[in-house]
Amino acid sequence: MDYGVNLQARLIEPLDALYAPGDAAAFRLCLVVPQSGALGLIGPSALDAAVLAAHEINAAGGIAAGPGGLGTAARARRAEGPADARPAGSGRGARRGRVRADPCAEHRMDLVDGGRAPAAVAAQVAGLVGAGAVDAVAGFHSSDVHRAVEAVVSGRVPYVFTPPHEGGARLPGVACTGVGPGEQLTEAIGFLTERHQVRRWALVGNDYIWPRAVHRAARDAAAGCHARVVLEHRVPLGQVDRALGRLVEELRAHRVQAVLVSLIGRDLVAFNRGLRHSGLDRRLVRLSGALEENGLLACGGDDTGGLYSCMDSFASLADDRALALTERHRALLGPTAPVLDSYARGLYDGVHLVAALAAGRALRADAALPAAVRRLLAARGPGPREAWRAAPQGPPRAALHLARADGPDLRVVTSFRPGGP
Incomplete structure (x- = not known):
């Protein structure tokens, strides 16, 4: 190296x-x-x-x-x-x-x-x-x-x-x-529920500790903004390709309007590619607490205007x-x-x-x-x-940002103050 x-x-x-x-x-x-x-x-x-x-x-x-x-x-x-x-x-x-x-x-x-x-x-x-x-x-x-x-x-x-x-x-x-999941996603779910006037959320994630906790927090967040979770599906790591057909069918059958995606890495990429192939990517609002720029590039970017990520930093921040x-x-x-x-x-x-x-x-x-x-x-x-003398800019600043995919980039739409549930 x-x-x-x-x-x-x-x-x-x-x-x-x-x-x-x-x-x-x-x-x-x-x-x-x-x-x-x-x-x-x-x-x-x-x-x-x-x-x-x-x-x-x-x-x-x-x-x-x-x-x-x-x-x-x-x-x-x-x-x-x-x-x-x-x-x-x-x-x-x-x-x-x-x-x-x-x-x-x-x-x-x-x-x-x-x-x-x-x-x-x-x-x-x-x-x-x-x-x-x-x-x-x-x-x-x-x-x-x-x-x-x-x-x-x-x-x-x-x-x-x-x-x-x-x-x-x-x-x-x-x-x-x-x-934690409540702090990261509660305000983002409320913001998107109001902005896109969605009431029917689905939770799609991998089947391990973090997505389970995310889904519990998401149910509370959806209820807090008068929305509801109509579908929950967890997939073992590395198995999203096999589950895509069933996932797409269930999203359609339950008339889902928005999806909280707690898949990670390659599974997150496979899911977004599958939605694009099905055409659902232009109908669904998608929110992820794990999507970052390298994963978005692996997806081929996104120009639907409906793919969001909530993280503490993005490369587009100026x-x-x-x-x-x-x-x-x-x-x-x-x-x-x-x-x-x-x-x-x-x-x-x-x-x-x-x-x-x-x-x-x-x-x-x-x-x-x-x-x-x-x-x-x-x-x-x-x-x-x-x-912190060895760190050129000292300690990190506490922040959370909601960004929307714009081609290969994630552009910040709004920012939140950390400290939620």
């Missing part, structure tokens, strides 16, 4: 992370990003964003911290050398200890393919954590993978999960930076922060690099957040992590602001 001679970031394959000699002083982030499966088509964009963030951190001098700030047990074990050379008492029982770290550390990333089956992803992450090869975990991946990873890292290393999520409690040492990030991405990785979509921008901020947590001596694998994340994202006071 050639990112140019000026790139100050390293991606390490899992086998290399386990067996190749490593720099004990480096800070190692386990990056869990889909490179295969339903979300594989948008993985390259997220990977670019993570590489850009790591480059910026290292170009600014690395991850800075005071005494103890980066003193994870994993770094202590790497400094001790192979297990058979360590003194008694320095093994697994000592994992949660904290040691003095160097003031700055190079930021490196160990890449795990988050597009595989949840058990396979979790097993690989657990192997890296158990070997002391990584200091923290961050990534974007589906919620079933997220829950599997959460179970094997909780209390061992910090874990930051960046995309929209299903809500609910998390295990100690796990923090989510995305929005604010200073979005434009500057796009410019830095192109300058580093070239004009042919994938569009930095919402998932990618969330992961970019997540990688910088991990560095900021370390700089603020708040990178912990316990129940204190979510509160530390909230303080840093609020960035009030000199301490939190200084922790």
Whole structure:
């Protein structure tokens, strides 16, 4: 993977992370990003964003911290050398200890393919954590993978999960930076119900944790704006092509006017292509909480005026922060690099957040992590602001936007203030 001679970031394959000699002083982030499966088509964009963030951190001098700030047990074990050379008492029982770290550390990333089956992803992450090869975990991946990873890292290393999520409690040492389903979609459903005068909604999604939570929130949102859900259909990941005929028939039979689509990645692309082939794309209002620019390009674009997405960022946003990030991405990785979509921008901020947590001596694998994340994202006071010193534009701004497909682009129609149900 050639990112140019000026790139100050390293991606390490899992086998290399386990067996190749490593720099004990480096800070190692386990990056869990889909490179295969339903979300594989948008993985390259997220990977670019993570590489850009790591480059910026290292170009600014690395991850800075005071005494103890980066003193994870994993770094202590790497400094001790192979297990058979360590003194008694320095093994697994000592994992949660904290040691003095160097003031700055190079930021490196160990890449795990988050597009595989949840058990396979979790097993690989657990192997890296158990070997002391990584200091923290961050990534974007589906919620079933997220829950599997959460179970094997909780209390061992910090874990930051960046995309929209299903809500609910998390295990100690796990923090989510995305929005829950009610917050993401309630106002968007109300806006479209009123704008297009629709009353009959359908819910079509994949059959796993996040779409189920989305559908529960959507039923409440529809009822709140005097609409109703007349059809719900969930499809196993990767099976939309087989289910398309039946889906189209049911949408027609139930006289559906609008569809909340909680399919992801390639399944979302297949559904929108199927609607185009059937002609229903010009009759139905469609809203997605997962459609981004790379997926829209894979659909061939859309000019119906009825395809919408609600996310926290879009490439078409013209604010200073979005434009500057796009410019830095192109300058580093070239004009042919994938569009930095919402998932990618969330992961970019997540990688910088991990560095900021370390700089603020708040990178912990316990129940204190979510509160530390909230303080840093609020960035009030000199301490939190200084922790973001390696991020060119500081912490992300909380926002939600509703965008409509316009050919290959997603154009923002209106924006909402986060903080809904």
